[in-house]
Amino acid sequence: MRILAITNLYPTPYQPQRATHNRQHFRALAKDHEVKVVAPISWVDELRARRGGKGKLPGDRCCDVDGIQVVHPRYYYPPGILRSRYGRFFLRSIRSYVLDMARLWPPDILLGSWAYPDGYATVRLARELNIPAAVQVLGSDVNLLDQYPARRDETLKTLRSADVVITVSQDLANIVIDRGIDPQRVTVVYRGIDKSVFFPAPQRDAQTALNVGAASPLLLFVGNLAHVKAVDILVAACAKLADRFPRMQCHIIGDGPMRKQLSAQAVRLSVDQHIQFHGVIEHRQLPTWYRAADLVVLPSRAEGIPNVLLESIACGRPYVASDTGGIPEISNHTGCVLAVPGDSQALADAITKKLQNSKAPAPSDLVVDSWEQSGQALGQVLANCRRAA
Numbered sequence: 001m002r003i004l005a006i007t008n009l010y011p012t013p014y015q016p017q018r019a020t021h022n023r024q025h026f027r028a029l030a031k032d033h034e035v036k037v038v039a040p041i042s043w044v045d046e047l048r049a050r051r052g053g054k055g056k057l058p059g060d061r062c063c064d065v066d067g068i069q070v071v072h073p074r075y076y077y078p079p080g081i082l083r084s085r086y087g088r089f090f091l092r093s094i095r096s097y098v099l100d101m102a103r104l105w106p107p108d109i110l111l112g113s114w115a116y117p118d119g120y121a122t123v124r125l126a127r128e129l130n131i132p133a134a135v136q137v138l139g140s141d142v143n144l145l146d147q148y149p150a151r152r153d154e155t156l157k158t159l160r161s162a163d164v165v166i167t168v169s170q171d172l173a174n175i176v177i178d179r180g181i182d183p184q185r186v187t188v189v190y191r192g193i194d195k196s197v198f199f200p201a202p203q204r205d206a207q208t209a210l211n212v213g214a215a216s217p218l219l220l221f222v223g224n225l226a227h228v229k230a231v232d233i234l235v236a237a238c239a240k241l242a243d244r245f246p247r248m249q250c251h252i253i254g255d256g257p258m259r260k261q262l263s264a265q266a267v268r269l270s271v272d273q274h275i276q277f278h279g280v281i282e283h284r285q286l287p288t289w290y291r292a293a294d295l296v297v298l299p300s301r302a303e304g305i306p307n308v309l310l311e312s313i314a315c316g317r318p319y320v321a322s323d324t325g326g327i328p329e330i331s332n333h334t335g336c337v338l339a340v341p342g343d344s345q346a347l348a349d350a351i352t353k354k355l356q357n358s359k360a361p362a363p364s365d366l367v368v369d370s371w372e373q374s375g376q377a378l379g380q381v382l383a384n385c386r387r388a389a
Contacts, residue, residue: 001383002034002105006094006122007113009138010039011065012072013057014049020283021191021307022113027066028192028375033382035068036101038094040075061097073097083150087120087158098125109134109386112162115141116155123161132163132389134382137172139304140228142179143325156180164385166378169305169326187381192374193310198287200316206291216247217355220293222286222308223300225256230299230322235262236344237299239269241351250275250297253289290315295354301341303327309336310368320350 005026009019029035041057050056057063061072077089101107112122112135119135126133135158142159145152156179159165165186167173177183207213219238223229231252238250252262252275259277266272281289290296296312296319303325312319313335321327322341331338339350369377 004107087117090117091121143302192369192371198314217294240348
């Protein structure tokens with residue numbers, strides 16, 4: 001089957017660590033199917049990268065990622081305004097690339113990964129090509145709909161128009177069904193992990209490799225430094241924990257729009273000596289960080305099923321996370337404690353509870369699919385959709 005994926009969540013020459021979950025999922029999908037990707041780059045991100053000294057893309061804006069042809073149209077839109085029209089801007093930015101690709105390589109199905117604007121363009125281009133459209137929902141694209149009313153109606157229209165809606169958790173499936181999407185067209189495909197990379201290893205060896213052995217306890221956050229990830233709640237919780245754990249270190253891996261704000265917050269709360277910001281690191285370096293940690297912390301305000309937690313458990317490390325979204329679906333094991341989202345005291349209490357009961361998760365506590373299994377499941381859903389169309 002020929003599958004053309006459309007998503008802004010994919011590695012680019014300017015952001016090679018962007019959305020590694022989609023990279024892994026599509027790579028697994030490509031083992032059984034022909035896959036190509038259209039991954040637009042925001043003109044704002046491209047301008048920022050060029051000003052930062054990065055070079056131009058190739059003339060055809062095409063790259064090869066894991067043997068998959070990827071094209072990077074420039075996505076033009078007015079930042080911060082006309083959000084209800086972002087789908088139209090996105091569609092206009094990629095339409096000629098998709099149609100040109102389809103003439104030489106006619107796809108059997110279009111897969112939009114992210115509901116809006118990606119899914120919006122996917123559905124409309126599929127109708128133009130007279131092929132089925134699948135839209136994959138990942139989390140905040142539907143969890144935060146009511147915070148962005150300008151795009152809410154267009155998102156829901158998109159999901160109602162898709163031939164199949166694929167969610168990464170049962171919680172997200174319930175949300176879209178409650179929003180009026182036909183449950184017969186909604187299916188769950190859980191994401192996987194790379195079990196050849198994420199597996200247990202001695203904590204002391206990992207700490208030595210990272211030169212972080214003096215920290216006790218060592219807390220770890222991995223993710224985007226955006227409001228939805230609630231890293232501000234983690235910083236506030238660290239301020240409540242500092243007296244109880246004077247040698248505590250919290251390592252924050254990732255970048256995003258709140259980086260400066262979070263650094264200033266750490267200084268204001270006098271916990272900057274306990275918190276280190278590392279920025280984005282290569283995905284292959286993450287297992288060492290997981291193994292080094294005493295506790296992985298994910299205080300998100302909303303989530304699907306975060307791969308960070310699956311990866312931490314696979315590396316034998318416990319976590320504290322918010323009791324939100326799909327997280328409870330993977331948390332019925334000894335390796336976790338859940339906390340009320342948005343409450344720094346509740347987060348601090350949960351971290352303390354887990355540190356005082358430091359039993360690590362047993363490998364049998366949680367069965368996690370590999371990316372190969374997840375890719376096969378996604379391919380089967382797309383094949384069924386194609387047959388039904």
